[in-house]
Amino acid sequence: MILLQNARIATENSPVLVESDVLIVEGIIQNIGTKLAIPEGGRVIDARGRVLMPGMFDAHVHFRAPGFENKETITTGSEAAINGGVTGVVMMPNTRPALDSATAVATVLENAKVRSRIPVYTSGCVTKNREGKELAEIEGMRGLGVKMLTDDGDTTADPAVLLRAMQYATEFGMFFASHCEVLELAGPRALNEGVMSYRLGIKGSPACAEEIIIDRDIRLAHAAGAHVHIQHVSSKLGMETIRWWKSRGDVKVTAEVMPHHLMFTDEHIGDYDTNYKMNPPLRTQADCDALLEGLIEGVFDIIATDHAPHTPFEKAQDFLSAPNGITGLDTALVSLYHHFVEPGKFGWDVVVKRYSAEPRRLMGLPVAAIEVGQKAECLLFDTEAETTFTKEFMKSKSQNTPFIDQTLKGRVDMVILGAEILLER
Amino acid sequence: MARKDLLDIASLHREEIEFLLDQSTSFKKLFTRSVKKIPALEGKSVLMLFYEASTRTHSSFEVAAKRLSAEVTNFDVAHSSITKGESVRETIETLQAMRTDYIVVRHGHPGLPGMIARQTTASVINAGDGAHEHPTQALLDAFTIKEKFPDPRGKKVLIIGDILHSRVARSTSTLLQKLGVEVAYLGPGSLVPKYVPASIRRFTDYEAAMAWTPDVVYLLRVQLERQDVQFFPSVREYHRVYGITNTRLAEISDLGLYIMHPGPVNRGVELCDAVMDYERSLITNQVENGISVRMAVLDWLTPGGDFPKQEAYAAQPRAGSKVILP
16 A cells, blocks of 8 residues: 655646645555545655656657667666656567567567566567568557557658558558658768758758658558558658648547657757767757647647667767667656756646657557556656766666756656556655 | 867867968978978877878878878778778777877768767877868868968858868868858759858859859869769769859959869869969969978877867757767
8 A cells, every 4th residue: 555645646637736645555546635544554655745647658669679689678678667757668660570470579578578567568560571562460460469560760661562551450450650751862861951961061861851751651541541650750841741631630640759859959969979869860949849839739649759779889989870869768757847847838737648648548558547446557756856867877778868967857756556666766 | 279189170269270370381481491301290100090082181191290200100991900890989999009199080971080089199180071071171271372362351262063062161161261251152052052051152153153253263073972862964064054164264264263172173074174274273282282281280289188178069068968988
């Protein structure tokens, strides 16, 4: 039994925090109210001043296993998630071997049961080995609970292949997540084409390389009657394209935005800092502003991190040689608080809705909520404390993040999943 | 202010540039003496680390270092462990262990000299990194211009060609602007992007660019080897639209304009053959001045120095970001 006293409860429906006691018995929220009786033999936690909210859910992470366990494992990845207040994740299928069959998916899910303290879900490939040619054995993966199909990291270049996949898999209740990039336009390097790419002398990737596929894939979904989820949108026109299609109301489209695309611009790359090298690339302040507008407005259904670990050795190369991607699980919630909630740009309701409730709805999972009768899946957040993202603090196996050694306002103090306290600071 | 490295022009202060150009003038006076060598860098070692082909820059640095009495070692990339898959970082660790004083580096990847500089105590000189910077080329260009225009403020330099892929354009335009020179770019729209700095005039029409009344026309080599897609229909069309043809050379001659080019020249592409005999061509002056400028740079830098990191392009503070060392 756990009694959280005087916690300020955040919900997805209102920016107002309501102070209450919450009693958890055998992993279930049994009572919410004021001055609840202290249970005999139970643990009492003084949560005064701290925010209690549902555990976050990250629908876009790379746990690198199997195949790249030097970067991350299911264990280290899920511990990073807990560290950041995340209690459920969806893995991307760009592992080695790629998750393009029931066998590969089953292996990951079995591993996750043993090696992770939180639920780990996985997406499956659209095409075999993510090569964009032959369809993966989609139905077999559905049998294991796979809902999301994506060749993440690679756009399914041939629209005919994607259209056929959409027509086929929609019948099974699955949806498509699109990494949007015209390779011929984007070139090999992850830097926005513009003033900064000129200064740094690197061939940039124009925003239109992303926007063309955003529009193409929504059109394909429209034609196929499919649901398409647009991944990691980075540009203003990309956001506006999604907004326009959503306003038509005749195609099922959802979209996600990453904390780093809301917070950083290509200027942050400065003197070739590879911790800011990611794909899609960081763009301009105007893009950041538009993405924030899109998030508040609801053009973006979810926030996800694209948690992409790489070893220090790989990232310590020069900018062109270093791989794309940054980690995000350890840092996302605190950075969202520091950059947006604390300065009053949006409320906790946006965080709870977009980083907890909607991602679970997207995946067809029950929403975690602080309500009587619900399974306890929540976290306590101290808005007055600070977090310094040292190497020692991070639980991810890799520390390729712009936040390394930064101190931000806010701290995840406690993570509860069912009857278990997963994290306590 | 003393510096450990010369990585770019962008971070150089005007006083430093003026100092280097003054020093270059002094070093150039040595060239008329029968003994051109001085013991300024006696006992110092200079490692030439060229991952890309080079004639002018490589030999110019080598001559400059030898005239200052430094020991020069040419790192033979073609016969090094790089061919066995050794990464640049591993190479640098090896070279650091050898305690060389200077590393002159050319590489196709922008920013790589800076990475080396952060990992070694040697003074690192960027001899060209991808399409980023070529600071000594910029200094020798400025030096050459100052020989003709001792006070270059208000003069106009028109840089023609493949701006997109040119480190020379970036460095030279930055430096000339720091000296008060006006700079404009001319070239096809596919090679002179719209997002070039607003301080630089951008032309895609030759006649309009000439109406801007430049004092110097600076041709760039069309770098066909860097163009992974077609940026213009044909070399013939390029020469006709943007090249200095015989007719245009006659006009340039009438106007008394100087012509510069960093070399090697693609004859018949950016320049017609006749330019070789053009009396106001400064192309060989550039090559000659390269040696004295590089002597000044080598003499100026201080290997092993513990100086603040050069802040090149940090538009805003990046608290906490740093290079991850192994």
